[in-house]
Amino acid sequence: MNNKELLISAIGAFIAVFVAGFFSNIILQNFNSPLIIASAGASAILMFGLPHALVSRPWNLIVGHTVSAIIGVSCFYLIANTLLATSVAIPLALVGMHLLKCMHPPGGATAVTAIIGGEMIHHLGYAFVIMPIFFNSLILLIVAIAVGSFRDKNPFEDVS
Template sequence: MKADWLRETALVLGVEQNNTSHAEKLVSSLGGLIGIAVVYFLSLEHESALSSALIVASMGASAVLVFAVPHGALSQPWPVLGGHLISAIIGVSCFKLFDNILVASSAAVGLAILSMYYMRCLHPPGGATALLAVIGGPSINSMEFAFVINPILSNISILLLTAIAFNSLFRWRRYPAHGITTSQRIAAHKRATPEHNLTQEDFTAALQQLDSFIDVSAEDLSDIFERALRHTENHDTTIAPASIATGACYSNGKLGFHWSIRQITQLSGNLIEYEVVSGQNKGETAHCTREQFVIWARYRVKRQEKQWVREFQLLSSEEVQPC
């Protein structure tokens, strides 16, 4: 089916499944506008127009992170500050050590990535700063290590201060991400009443086992898990065999590989025919009794903004929309 092909293609290409509200998108955009405007204005006060334009281009990528992904691990103050400073030092050093620009620029970016990893300040725009220190031209190269202090340090400091001030204006944003108060943390954990065996250390161990940098912290994962527990507790549903409707979609509520969505294609007395429309065994068709189906099914779902969500208010069979 065309829709399935398009969804699979989007997943292969890594097209972002973004459910961010329009307000959040606009806030992020406004933050980037203000942040770069302040950095650019102050840069023009101290540098030539050419070098300022180059520096602001390097800061633009950081602005995307601190204003659009303020809770992300790559966006926090130390990655932003340390990533740019370390990369700038490496970039200047490589330019001075290697006569060949190709070797110098390649070494600068590669060593910057390695250093940021070990210094725990991985910040993608740092690679651009390292490269800029090598290929920025005479106006940049002539600064040598002064380039690290002014304009890099000064510009990063301005951007960070602007991000902290701007993000603090919106109660749902935390920058730095650890900026949530102790009282808020206690209140959040009190709301998470369900008992479970998973711990903060389990999330940390899981991230380590992936052996790949993930732009989320163990703290964020545990917060997501607690919110998911509250969500399932507040909206627990039981499916009655008689409520099963043709065209409706149901989830088994499992996680990862074992998760799947079934759509009812035909009802004939107590017999159900269904198709697996998402998850494990997608495309498979089968049949069973109503009683067997409700043992498998945990709740009814529907598509909302390209995501599967619970359908708490069950529709009548006439109101069911295709999945």
């Protein structure tokens, strides 16, 4: 990645995380939710810093976070002990992503967030899977695609 591509990627990562966090805060009416953005931040590093890596593929981003969120919420509901719930959620998310061929390491943080994310996250229950997780992943993907098309070509080049 040359300096121009790095700058475009960094700007894209900023825009993606800012927009995802902004809409999450508006929809969830909570302006103090750094844990929601934590896994989105890790995904942004992969999507914009390693755009051609297997873990950065759209399927991996969307399904990896989604399956991990489902597992995290389920572990929260089924296992009363937080340490045990978290310790079970991580390997289950790993296995789930492996079986669905959607390995995306930030999914581990998503599973943990469902368990330790606090009252706001717990109040959402399985809605956490859709908003903010699926919605944030979709925003990251859209911005990554836009940035990728801009980063991989020079729009100011004379094509004649």
